Amino acid sequence: MHIPHTHRRFSAFALCELFLVFVTLSATLLAGCGSSTSSDANAKLTYWHLWPDKFYGGIQNNLVKTFNQTKPGFTVTPQAQGDTSKFLASVSAGNPPDVYMVPSGPIQLAVQGALMPLDNYIKNSKVIKQSDFWPGTWSACTYKGHVYCIPYVFDSxxxxxxxxxxxxxxxxxxxxxxxxxxxxxxxxxxxxxxxxxxxxxxxxxxxxxxxxxxxxxxxxxxxxxxxxxxxxxxxxxxxxxxxxxxxxxxxxxxxxxxxxxxxxxxxxxxxxxxxxxxxxxxxxxxxxxxxxxxxxxxxxxxxxxxxxxxxxxxxxxxGSVDGNMLAIPTGSKHPDQAWKFIEWNATTGVHSWVTQEGDSSARKADINVQPTVLKEPYRSDYSIFAKLLSGPNVYYDQGSxxxxxxxxxxxxxxxxxxxxxxxxxxxxxxxxxxxxxxxxxxxxxxxx
Structure with a gap:
């Protein structure tokens, strides 16, 4: 699912301008990638998601609230901010969110140096496994052997x-x-x-x-x-x-x-x-x-x-053109805690999101989830979309x-x-x- 009822477009001038900014910064950012690990048990993290409205945004905010209540040790503050240009500017300024829900283009963001590779976190994780996700969704987060985000929702x-x-x-x-x-x-x-x-x-x-x-x-x-x-x-x-x-x-x-x-x-x-x-x-x-x-x-x-x-x-x-992914921006002040939140939100969180919102999870385990928010006949129609994700004719945009x-x-x-x-x-x-x-x-x- 992308930003509901909205498509963000970027002018070639703006994109090139941002690209030039990252040409000058990418070496520095990547050199420090993952080096600012914080063990602060009372850390306060910022999480940028995509939905400013009361329905979609409200559900995501409540998921964060549930996480904060059930996973004590640090606090996550949600903020609706899906503008990619603003995200890039925040990384460039050295003040990015700790967790970013990527609306589109994760590979470009990774190549520009804006996303941390997650390989070591995934290697040591008991929660996130590549085999748990539809292959095309995982490919959309992978470039040159490195994984830069975790799939959240993908749409058929x-x-x-x-x-x-x-x-x-x-x-x-x-x-x-x-x-x-x-x-x-x-x-x-x-x-x-x-x-x-x-x-x-x-x-x-x-x-x-x-x-x-x-x-x-x-x-x-x-x-x-x-x-x-x-x-x-x-x-x-x-x-x-x-x-x-x-x-x-x-x-x-x-x-x-x-x-x-x-x-x-x-x-x-x-x-x-x-x-x-x-x-x-x-x-x-x-x-x-x-x-x-x-x-x-x-x-x-x-x-x-x-x-x-x-x-x-x-x-x-x-086809699933692409979806939304969870990533740790380069320069996150609390990457270890950010990863713990991603582990939760990409599994328990997305399961609850599908139930309340009616989107399609990127996880195979959620294929038969029935959104309780939907009544009949909407719920029956939802099963059509879920089945398509596992069908032989689905096309995944793997990104560039x-x-x-x-x-x-x-x-x-x-x-x-x-x-x-x-x-x-x-x-x-x-x-x-x-x-x-x-x-x-x-x-x-x-x-x-």
Whole structure:
């Protein structure tokens, strides 16, 4: 689960500026990595998590309260702060939190020198074992043989649809689309326009409403944006070009990208579905708790997002793009105590989080956990997401040393292609070239 209803984006300028700061500091920070161990039994630790709201943030704050009450010896103070740029600035200033919940890009943060390697802690731990986590989640925390974070929650994706809108459009409300052709046919029937030709209700668009699965058309088309074994970008693969071309064609089919974006700007985040303006979209498990809270009368369905292309090498992708991880920042004043809190929060804590919030744990042992916060039928739908994490068609984003830069540039180039300013091939070639250049710079200063 990422930050609910919010996606943090970083400009290339800001990312490069922060990168340059860490070029000058990385050697010093890494040289002192793990050396500031504190044995102070009365230590006061700061923990940055991601959720400022009363529901999600309140649950995380209560978990910390439980830890403080049941694990005496030191105190953890939670603070909602998920902005990666602010985190990097705190490390640069020598005043980071003791524990940081990473929203995205842990490998880039590690390469920049902002995260401590946890290898020795893991080696001596009786609580944290690599085999206890889904392989893809552990890989997302690992780079060049070192582990820099512990997986917390990871999200699979499924298709949500509004059954009432299906019925009104003459579609069977209990039969979601099962092919890309079906998806387009359904979308045309479910899209409405006002008297000025503007979209008033949208059936579906690959990039609208989708929470984190920005690349699912590429996965479903047999493409892959990164070769994680070699650590190199592979953006110009035919499957990636075909996937982006499909998005470009989709935009043309529904009046052009600008028209779709004007519709998209009329609401924010997940309110697209809550407001019944979008009939179908790709969502994560935690959205079930949002529906239960804010739209309890909504008549919806959830299904495995099996929308394959006929020529794909696999039937479909239900992917976990990435998740949230727990890390010890470089410069933490209490790394030993921070590790003890991570051990608890990544096991007992995340189990309780799933129960109360409805997210998907990165731990295999939690696969059958049923969130008590969810009522029927939400709880039954949740089991769909949990099963997908262990399925054969899940794709895990294992991360790269330039993840945050890559995400920003990817969105820019994808938008240019959808607007018709460049071809998909040109967009992906530019992305490949830019990312390779940034990757070379990042690795030149990596001392791991």
């Amino acid at each position: 994706f499924a298709l949500f649809w509004n059954k009432d809108l299906f019925k009104a459009a003459g579609l069977d409300p209990n039969k979601p689309p099962t092919t890309w052709s079906d998806l387009e046919t359904y979308s045309k029937k479910l899209t409405k326009y006002d008297n000025k030709g503007n979209i008033s209700q949208l059936g579906f668009a690959p990039w609208i409403g989708s929470t984190s699965a920005a690349e699912w058309p590429m996965w479903a088309d047999g493409g892959q944006m990164w070769d994680y074994q070699s650590g190199q970008p592979t953006m110009t693969q035919p499957g990636n070009v075909a996937g982006l071309q499909w998005e470009v064609n989709w935009a043309k089919e529904f009046g052009g990208y600008d028209k779709l974006q004007r519709f998209n700007s009329s609401f924010s985040g997940n309110t697209s579905f809550l407001g019944q303006k979008v009939a179908m979209w790709v969502g994560e498990s935690y959205y079930l708790s949002s529906l239960q809270q804010y739209e309890p009368n909504l008549n919806f369905g959830v299904a495995s997002f099996g929308i394959p292309r006929p020529d794909a090498s696999h039937p479909y992708i239900n 040393p330039v993840d945050l830069y890559y995400a920003s540039q990817r969105d820019t180039e994808f938008d240019l292609a959808r607007r018709g300013k460049v071809t998909p091939q040109q967009a992906l070639q530019t992305l490949q070239t830019d990312v390779q250049g940034q990757l070379k710079k990042a690795l030149a200063h990596f001392h791991g």
